[in-house]
Amino acid sequence: MQEISLYIHIPFCERKCNYCAFVSYCVSKEKIDEYVEYLCREIEKRKTDKVVKSIYFGGGTPSLLNGEQFEKIVKAIYDNFDVYDNAEFTIEANPNSITEEILKKWKILRVNRISVGVQSLSDKSLKKIGRLHNKKMALEKIKLARHYFDNVSADLIVGLEDETGKDLRMYARELIALGVKHISCYLLEIYENAPIYKMIQNGQYRPLDDDQTIDSFEKLSRGLVDMGLERYEISNFAYPGYESKHNLNYWQRGDYLGFGVASHSLVDGKRLENPDTFEEYYAGKTKEIVLDKKDEIEEIIMLGLRCKIGVEIAKLEKLGYDITQNEYYKDYVLQGIITTDEQKLYLNPVFYHVSNTIISNLLP
Ligand code: SF4
Secondary structure (H helix, E strand, C coil), X not given: CCEEEEEEEECECCCCCCCCCCCCECCCHHHHHHXXXXXXXXXXXXXXXXXXXXXXXXXXXHHHCCHHHHHHHHHHHHHHCEEEEEEEEEEEECHHHCCHHHHHHHHHCCCCEEEEEEECCCHHHHHHCCCCCCHHHHHHHHHHHHHHCCEEXXXXXXXXXXXCHXXXXXXXXXXXXXXXXXXXXXXXXXXXXXXHHHHHHCCCCCCCCHHHHHHHHHHHHHHHHHCCXXXXXXXXXXXXXXXXXXXXXXXXXXXXXXXXXXXXXXXXXXXXXXXXXXXXXHCCXXXXXXXXXXXXXXXHHHHHHCECCXXXXXXXXXXXXXXXXXXXXXXXXXXXXXEECCCEEEECXXXXXXXXXXHHHXXX
């Protein structure tokens, strides 16, 4: 039985965060209704015989959808796809849009995993980066979400002004004490089109420098491992059994369909890219990108070495790349930077912070 994952992009937010460079817009309910219509049409158009093993609503802020809008999309999915009874079904939510009513609705509609955008538990930081919640609200909403769902994940940002590794470890401890099972840790990225870029230029914001950020990440990561979570991907930590199945599918280059503005798909080796604007998306201007062997090899290495699942050597060989002949390979194995059991290659987690260089050296 061939399997597939589904991603639904909800590109709406109540207000733009100061660091945001994602495709997301602040719009009216009517605009969202219109988008939901087009989403449902796209879902219908792309139906396949493959069985759905995970569904993921990401954004933007998917928790901004009201119950009716959300139900419409879910219905379109179940009307057009076979979905495993135990499929993982995640929705991303911001603390300010989590309510008891919407949690109950999600539960009825078979959602079984909530990923909460906490980002920080410092009120000062949250305000500076333009989030709409404070620490108290974040913790209350996590508690509420946990009341309805066992599988709750939280995101944290590393690199925010004045936030040390010790602070981040403390946030993680507070979240875990409330029953959070999975934590994603993202580095603060500064994009020129995000307001934070100007704030930095004007001296209104001072993110951590690169060394401080790496140090904070390492401290947080060691803290999470000490708390019993496993680092199953460079930025993701989970208790056993709580790894994100949806993201694991991406990293293993399994088939997935992405619906909505700016979403991508990978099906039977073909990549589809939806446009970033509503006009082009509504006009159905999806681009098909044909991946050549080199692209595939690069993706397999880049994605596999970021995860504990590693890279299957045979997959590379099938595509004509003998990685053991790479000029860096022997040295990396001798130095313990990469390990191998003959079938797979793994990046030693001690070197995750320099993974970009290692990975690019191992590419064909
Ligand atoms: S909630 Fe996420 S997508 Fe929305 S503005 Fe903030 S960072 Fe961007």
